Amino acid sequence: MGGMTGERRLGRPRSEGTRTAILTAALEELESGGYAALTIDGIARRAGCGKQTIYRWWPSKADVVLEALLERAETTIEIPDEGSLSDDLLAFLTATFRQRGQRPTLVGLMAQALLDPVFATAFKEKFLFRRRAALRVVLERAAARGELAEGADLELLMDVVYGVLWYRLLLDHAPLDEPAAERLAALIVRATR
Amino acid sequence: MGGMTGERRLGRPRSEGTRTAILTAALEELESGGYAALTIDGIARRAGCGKQTIYRWWPSKADVVLEALLERAETTIEIPDEGSLSDDLLAFLTATFRQRGQRPTLVGLMAQALLDPVFATAFKEKFLFRRRAALRVVLERAAARGELAEGADLELLMDVVYGVLWYRLLLDHAPLDEPAAERLAALIVRATR
Amino acid sequence: MGGMTGERRLGRPRSEGTRTAILTAALEELESGGYAALTIDGIARRAGCGKQTIYRWWPSKADVVLEALLERAETTIEIPDEGSLSDDLLAFLTATFRQRGQRPTLVGLMAQALLDPVFATAFKEKFLFRRRAALRVVLERAAARGELAEGADLELLMDVVYGVLWYRLLLDHAPLDEPAAERLAALIVRATR
Amino acid sequence: MGGMTGERRLGRPRSEGTRTAILTAALEELESGGYAALTIDGIARRAGCGKQTIYRWWPSKADVVLEALLERAETTIEIPDEGSLSDDLLAFLTATFRQRGQRPTLVGLMAQALLDPVFATAFKEKFLFRRRAALRVVLERAAARGELAEGADLELLMDVVYGVLWYRLLLDHAPLDEPAAERLAALIVRATR
DNA sequence: GAGTAACCGAGACGGTACGTCAAGTCTTCCA
DNA sequence: TGGAAGACTTGACGTACCGTCTCGGTTACTC
Numbered sequence: 085m086g087g088m089t090g091e092r093r094l095g096r097p098r099s100e101g102t103r104t105a106i107l108t109a110a111l112e113e114l115e116s117g118g119y120a121a122l123t124i125d126g127i128a129r130r131a132g133c134g135k136q137t138i139y140r141w142w143p144s145k146a147d148v149v150l151e152a153l154l155e156r157a158e159t160t161i162e163i164p165d166e167g168s169l170s171d172d173l174l175a176f177l178t179a180t181f182r183q184r185g186q187r188p189t190l191v192g193l194m195a196q197a198l199l200d201p202v203f204a205t206a207f208k209e210k211f212l213f214r215r216r217a218a219l220r221v222v223l224e225r226a227a228a229r230g231e232l233a234e235g236a237d238l239e240l241l242m243d244v245v246y247g248v249l250w251y252r253l254l255l256d257h258a259p260l261d262e263p264a265a266e267r268l269a270a271l272i273v274r275a276t277r
Numbered sequence: 278m279g280g281m282t283g284e285r286r287l288g289r290p291r292s293e294g295t296r297t298a299i300l301t302a303a304l305e306e307l308e309s310g311g312y313a314a315l316t317i318d319g320i321a322r323r324a325g326c327g328k329q330t331i332y333r334w335w336p337s338k339a340d341v342v343l344e345a346l347l348e349r350a351e352t353t354i355e356i357p358d359e360g361s362l363s364d365d366l367l368a369f370l371t372a373t374f375r376q377r378g379q380r381p382t383l384v385g386l387m388a389q390a391l392l393d394p395v396f397a398t399a400f401k402e403k404f405l406f407r408r409r410a411a412l413r414v415v416l417e418r419a420a421a422r423g424e425l426a427e428g429a430d431l432e433l434l435m436d437v438v439y440g441v442l443w444y445r446l447l448l449d450h451a452p453l454d455e456p457a458a459e460r461l462a463a464l465i466v467r468a469t470r
Numbered sequence: 471m472g473g474m475t476g477e478r479r480l481g482r483p484r485s486e487g488t489r490t491a492i493l494t495a496a497l498e499e500l501e502s503g504g505y506a507a508l509t510i511d512g513i514a515r516r517a518g519c520g521k522q523t524i525y526r527w528w529p530s531k532a533d534v535v536l537e538a539l540l541e542r543a544e545t546t547i548e549i550p551d552e553g554s555l556s557d558d559l560l561a562f563l564t565a566t567f568r569q570r571g572q573r574p575t576l577v578g579l580m581a582q583a584l585l586d587p588v589f590a591t592a593f594k595e596k597f598l599f600r601r602r603a604a605l606r607v608v609l610e611r612a613a614a615r616g617e618l619a620e621g622a623d624l625e626l627l628m629d630v631v632y633g634v635l636w637y638r639l640l641l642d643h644a645p646l647d648e649p650a651a652e653r654l655a656a657l658i659v660r661a662t663r
Numbered sequence: 664m665g666g667m668t669g670e671r672r673l674g675r676p677r678s679e680g681t682r683t684a685i686l687t688a689a690l691e692e693l694e695s696g697g698y699a700a701l702t703i704d705g706i707a708r709r710a711g712c713g714k715q716t717i718y719r720w721w722p723s724k725a726d727v728v729l730e731a732l733l734e735r736a737e738t739t740i741e742i743p744d745e746g747s748l749s750d751d752l753l754a755f756l757t758a759t760f761r762q763r764g765q766r767p768t769l770v771g772l773m774a775q776a777l778l779d780p781v782f783a784t785a786f787k788e789k790f791l792f793r794r795r796a797a798l799r800v801v802l803e804r805a806a807a808r809g810e811l812a813e814g815a816d817l818e819l820l821m822d823v824v825y826g827v828l829w830y831r832l833l834l835d836h837a838p839l840d841e842p843a844a845e846r847l848a849a850l851i852v853r854a855t856r
Numbered sequence: 857g858a859g860t861a862a863c864c865g866a867g868a869c870g871g872t873a874c875g876t877c878a879a880g881t882c883t884t885c886c887a
Numbered sequence: 888t889g890g891a892a893g894a895c896t897t898g899a900c901g902t903a904c905c906g907t908c909t910c911g912g913t914t915a916c917t918c
Contacts, residue, residue: 093862093916094861094915095914096862096863096916097862097863098863099864118392120392123905124905124906125903128865133865133866134866134867135867135905136865136906137864191391192391192392194447195391198388199388208450212448240457240461240464243441243445243451244441247436247439247441247445248437249440250443250447251443251444254387254390254443255401268433271434271437274467274468275465275468277467286892286893287885287893288883288885288894289883289893291893292895316873318873319873325896326895327896329875329876329894330894330895333894481888481889484889485889505777505778506778509878509879510880511877511878511879518891519890520891520893521879521881521891521893522889522890526890577777581777581778584698584770584777585774594836623846626846626847627850629826629827629831630827633831634823635826636826637822637825640777640829641787643787644818653816657816657820661850661851672866673865673910674868674909675866675867675909676868676909678868681869681870702900703901707870711870712870713870714871714902715868715869715871715901715903719868
C-alpha cells in the first residue's frame with residue numbers, strides 16, 4: 085500500500101517552511117507564556133502566517149503542539165533489553181523521566197486532552213499509548229523469562245509506572261530524577277515477585 | 278479560639294441562599310455541558326444572580342466548583358483501622374475508588390489546576406493533599422506494626438496509589454472498580470514486604 | 471405662615487453635617503476628576519456616608535451638584551440699576567461672565583440636563599431661568615426709560631446674551647472676559663436702538 | 664495626485680454593508696430611546712454585527728452618531744449670495760434653523776462633547792466649525808461690500824448666531840422657526856450698522 | 857503559455873465570554 | 888427613623904480570541 089505519491093494533489097503544494105515556522109512558533113509561545121496563554125492568533129503572529137493556514141492543517145492548537153512535540157522528541161522510543169527486568173526497568177524509567185524537562189508542554193497537552201475529548205483520543209493514540217506499548221514489551225520479555233509471578237496484571241503495572249510519572253509531572257510535588265527512577269524500579273520488581 | 282461570632286461584620290451579610298444557588302448551579306452546568314462549557318455567565322444565569330456576586334467571593338470558576346465539590350463530598354475522609362495493612366488498604370482504596378462517579382468534576386478541576394497555578398495551589402491544599410494525609414496515616418500505622426520493610430518510601434507508595442487513581446481517572450482507559458482496588462492493594466502489600 | 475415647623479417628621483432628623491459633607495464631597499470629586507468621572511459611589515466614599523443617604527435626599531447625582539452649586543454661588547443675583555441700559559448691561563455681563571471659573575461644574579450640569587429631562591426641568595427652574603429673570607428686569611427698566619425700539623423682542627435679546635455665554639462656555643473657543651462683556655453689551659445696545 | 668486607489672490595503676476589505684447598517688442602527692436606536700439609552704451593545708444587536716466591528720472603526724458611540732449625522736445631512740453647506748447682508752443672513756438662518764428636526768441627535772452629540780474632550784474636538788472640527796466657516800463667508804462678503812461698521816467683531820457675531828441657535832436647541836424653551844430667523848437676522852443687521 | 861486549483865498573508869467579520877464598573881435597591885446593626 | 892456599611896441584581900463597558908470569510912497574490916500542475 086503506501087501510495088504516498090499516488091494522491092498527488094492539484095494546485096500549490098503545502099509550504100514546508102510555513103509548517104515548520106508554525107510548529108516552532110507554537111513551542112516558543114508555549115515556553116514564553118505557558119499553555120494557558122497559547123492562542124492561535126499568537127502562533128500565527130509569531131510564525132508570520134495567517135490563521136487560516138493553521139486551521140487548514142490542524143483541528144486545534146493542541147494538535148499543533150502535539151505535532152511539534154512528536155517532531156522534536158526522539159522519534160523512536162528505545163526499548164532496553166539488558167536481560168533482567170530490574171535493569172530493563174531502570175533503563176526505561178531513567179530515559180522516560182528525562183522527559184520532565186518538557187513538563188510545561190506535557191502538562192498543557194494533558195490539560196487540553198481533559199477538556200477536549202477529540203484531542204484526547206489523538207493524544208492517547210499518538211503519544212501516551214505508544215509509550216505504554218514500549219513498556220509492555222519490557223514486561224512481556226520479563227514474563228517470558230519467568231521473572232513475573234503467575235497472573236501478574238501487566239496493565240496495572242504499566243499504570244503504576246505511568247501513574248507515578250504523570251502524577252508527579254502534573255502536581256510537581258516530588259522529583260522525577262534518577263533516584264526516583266531507581267526506587268520505582270525496585271518497587272515494581274518487588275511487587276512482581 | 279472561639280470568638281467566631283465576635284468578628285461580626287458591618288453591612289448586609291452575605292446571602293447564604295445565593296451562595297448555595299451558585300454552588301448548585303455550577304454543578305448542574307458542569308453535568309449538563311462538561312467542564313469546558315462551564316462559564317461564569319452561565320453559572321450566574323442559572324443561579325439567578327449577578328456575575329459580580331460570583332467574582333466577589335471566588336477568584337475563578339474552578340474555585341466555585343472546588344467549593345461545591347468539597348461541600349457535597351463527605352466532609353471527613355474515613356481512615357480505616359482494621360489491624361493490618363492489607364485490610365486497611367483495601368478499605369481505603371475501595372472507598373476512594375467510589376469517587377469515580379465524580380470523574381467529570383475531578384477531571385475539570387485537574388484541567389484548571391494544570392492551566393492556572395494559583396488554583397493549583399488551592400486544589401492541592403484543600404483537596405489532593407488532604408487525601409494523601411489520610412493515606413499517610415494508614416501507612417504509618419502499618420510501619421508502627423512492623424508491616425513495612427525498613428526504609429520504605431512512604432511518599433512513593435502514596436504516589437503509586439494516587440498516581441494509578443488519577444491516571445485511570447484522567448485517561449479513562451481502565452476500570453476503577455472493586456477488583457482494581459483489590460489488585461492495587463495486593464500490589465502495594467507485596468511491594469512493601 | 472411658613473409652617474416650617476408644622477411638618478415636623480418622626481424619627482431621627484436629617485443630619486445637617488452629613489448633608490454638607492455630601493455637597494462638599496461632590497464638588498471635590500467634580501474638581502478632581504471632571505463631571506464624567508463623578509459617581510455616587512465616589513461621593514459617598516469621600517463624604518464618609520452610605521449611598522442610600524444620598525439616594526434618600528436627591529434623585530440624581532446632578533441634583534447633588536446643582537444644590538452644591540446653588541449653595542456656594544451668591545444666593546442673590548444682583549440686578550444693577552445704573553440709570554442706562556448700557557451701564558446696566560455692562561455691569562450685569564461683567565458679573566455674569568465671572569462665573570466662567572465654574573465652567574466644569576456648569577458644563578457638567580448642562581450635560582446632565584441634556585441627557586435627563588427630569589433634571590433638565592430642575593436645572594432650568596432653579597438656575598437658568600432665575601438668571602434670565604434678572605436680565606429681564608434690566609431690559610424692562612430700559613424699555614420703561616424708552617431706550618428700546620418699539621416692539622423689541624426681549625426674549626430674543628435674553629437668548630442672545632445667554633446664548634453667547636453658554637456657547638462660549640460649552641465650546642471654550644473664545645474668551646468670556648471683560649472685553650468680551652463690553653463688546654457684547656455694545657452689540658446689544660446697538661441692536662436695540 | 665490621484666492614486667486614491669493606489670493605497671489598496673491587504674486583507675479582507677471593510678464591509679460597506681456593515682458600515683451602513685451600523686450607522687442606520689445608531690440613528691434608529693437614537694430615535695427610539697433617546698441618546699441616553701444609546702449603547703454600543705444595542706447598536707450592534709440592531710445592526711446584526713459584532714461589537715468589535717464598531718470598536719474597530721469608531722472610538723465611541725458619539726463618533727458613530729456624528730458620522731451618521733454627517734452622512735445623512737446635506738454634505739455641502741449652502742452659502743447664500745443674494746447681494747445684501749440682510750438677505751444672505753435670512754437665507755442662511757432659515758436654512759440652518761431647519762436642522763431643528765435633528766434636535767435629539769444634536770443635543771446628544773453636544774452632551775457627549777461636554778463629557779468627553781476627545782470627542783469634543785472631533786465634533787467641533789467636523790461639524791460646528793464647518794458651519795461657522797460658512798457664516799464667516801457671508802459676513803466677510805458683507806464687510807467687503809461695506810455693510811459692516813468699522814471694527815465689527817465677526818467672531819462675536821458668529822457666536823451670537825450660533826449661541827442663540829444652540830441655546831434654544833438645548834433648552835427648547837423658544838421656537839427656532841422662520842419668524843425667529845427673521846428677527847435674529849434683523850437684530851444682527853441692526854447691530855452691525 | 858494560458859488556465860486551473862490550491863496554497864499563502866492579511867485582516868475584517870459575527871460571535872461568546874471575559875472581568876470591571878457603576879447604578880440603584882435591600883438588609884443588617886447601631887444611634 | 889436616620890445613617891454607615893456593604894451585599895445584592897442588573898446591565899453596559901471595552902477586550903480577547905474564536906473560527907470563518909474574503910481579498911490580492913503565488914506556485915505548482917494540466918492542457
